[in-house]
Amino acid sequence: MPQQKAVIIGAGIAGIATAIRLAVKGYAVEVYEANSYPGGKLAEFEQNNYRFDAGPSLFTMPHYVDELFKLAGKNPADHFGYQKLDVVCRYFYEDGTRLDAYADSQKFAQELALKTGEPVAATLKHLANSRDIYSITNHVFLERSLHRLKTFLRWDTIRSIFRFPQIDPFRTMHKANAAGFKDARVVQFFDRYATYNGSDPYQAPATLNVIPHLEHHFGAYFPDGGMYSITQSLVKLAEELGVQFRYNYKVEEIVVINGIAKGIRAKGENILADVVVSNMDVWFTYKRLLSKHPQLHPKKILSQERSSSALIFYWGIKKQFTGLDLHNIFFSADYKAEFDHIWKQQDIYHNPTVYLNISSKYKTDDAPQGCENWFVMINVPANNGQDWDKLIAAARKNILAKLSRLLGEDIGKLIESETILDPRSIESKTSSYKGSIYGTSSNNQFAAFLRHANRSSKVKGLYFCGGSVHPGGGIPLCLLSAKITADMIK
Incomplete structure (x- = not known):
């Protein structure tokens, strides 16, 4: 033939x-x-001797x-x-707390206990629950089509259906996390995983608590190049x-x-x-x-409903920061208000959670000697006709103020190169409708x-x-x- x-x-x-x-x-x-x-x-892309990975930065x-x-x-x-990362991400809170999210579950649970007082047993229980959700959903929701009858006629699928309540689909992610932890910083830490698929932890089902298992069981990695x-x-x-x-x-x-x-x-x-x-x-x-x-x-x-989008600043920084890692998160003081701005008000909160990726920590030639390539991102709503030029200008000012305050350095004076990616350019470059990064949101239990x-x-x-x-x-x-x-x- x-x-x-x-x-x-x-x-x-x-x-x-x-x-x-x-x-x-x-x-x-x-x-x-x-x-x-x-x-x-x-x-x-490259700019002024700095190389940047333009999009996804976490490899699992x-x-x-x-x-x-x-x-x-x-x-x-x-x-x-x-190579596997020992520390998946470094976290900075507004109250001065700094913690390392170790890939090793036991080590991570001890870090949370030391920095927040949350019992080791509570963290390990949560990660065990994450593992259970993965074991129930992986071969049904992730590895096979949900739109073919034969998927549902398999014995492992039938067995997962009987275990359906265990994936916790009827509570929100935030409610499940708040029920499992006493410390608000730990709740915020686990709520953040909703952003991994462009969703809102205050709306998305607790089934998304499967995501921590991917980091603390399979690990996070940095590709050599x-x-x-x-x-x-x-x-x-x-x-x-x-x-x-x-x-x-x-x-x-x-x-x-x-x-x-x-x-x-x-x-x-x-x-x-x-x-x-x-x-x-x-x-x-x-x-x-x-x-x-x-x-x-x-x-x-x-x-x-579309997923959230992103506003990214690619900054060439003429200094190296020893206190920063490959992946860094600077949390908002009011997570609920931040997500309300994204999903209800369709704009950007004045004190957003900032994600900072620095690939030159592992690939040194991504930045000139003594410098770093900063990929600075915040979650923003999909493009629905907002005045993005105005929003970007305000967000840039607020991000610089936040990072400067938490790092004790005037970051604005260190920027020698800049490129900006916003929902409009995400749509035009990648044909992603409204600039939404993950297609539709996962704010619905189904x-x-x-x-x-x-x-x-x-x-x-x-x-x-x-x-x-x-x-x-x-x-x-x-x-x-x-x-x-x-x-x-x-």
Whole structure:
């Protein structure tokens, strides 16, 4: 039989991983990317001798990357290296508390006990609960499609359904954390994990308390070449398998004839394929690429609440700070008020929680000698027409004041290079609707079931992968979406 052809729209991490999996299956694969570079949000750029990873900065569950090399018959260690972090993140509170979130559970529990007085047993119990949620949900919600009957006919799925109350879906994340801990700083620490998928701990289900298990069991890592080396190594693997990448190639349409995806249209040319996979945000997939077929649009899904977005300042800092680590968090004094501003008032709180990533702590050539590359991010609402220029100016002033106060240094005077990424530019660069980083939010207890499926129920040969579809956003889930999608394709 002639070799079948697959076309993938978008060279985000899920698109690349899907390309690898289909190439291993024997498909001729072509990836069409509107930008001049691969990676989507997982990109990089340089400015004034500083290098920055532009998007995701936390790397967990590296075995999902390793798996792709193993599928291709290669030893992962020969192609992609990384090191495990002893301290996942360093935390700074407004009251002066500073704590290190050790990857080791026992060590971390002792750190919380020392700094906050929270009993070791309470922390270990919470992490054990996180492990239990993972064991119940992983093979059902994360590794398989929720939109196929055979998923629910498996014995391990049936067993998980009987354990459904144990995943705590009917309380909010904050209520569960407040019930488990007495110290407000510890509650705030565990509430923060809701931001890992762009959600609000005061609305999102306590099921999201699964996330700490990923850090304190599987660990957090730093890729040897920085985060962008994930993209680079997987693109190289894909190319070795025969995958063709077409950059600066904006797809204009998914060609559908008689309910069958026949290929795509790009640069005025029809490109035929047996399988079409969209790694583009599903909102834009339908509104732009399937605009001629409004009857195919899933109106409820396209109208779902979007996840939060981000405002990022990339600063070249002409000094090194020994008290800072690779990952750093400077907490807000009033977490509830901060999330109310994001989700209810649709603006930015005056004292936001600030995330600071400094890859030059591990990859020294990311900054000139004696300097550091600061990736400074706050969570902000999706773009709904706010006056972003005004909001950005105020946020920059407030962030600088906060960091200067907590670090005892006038940070503004140390900035010698700056680039800004906001919800508008996130949308324009990555086709993420409204600049939302994770597609739809997880503020609903049934959010896992409400995400778009990895296969079209109306168009034969049309599939979806990436953060806007099942199982969700973030590097591990995007890689899992590629696995689910590729497994569906015969």
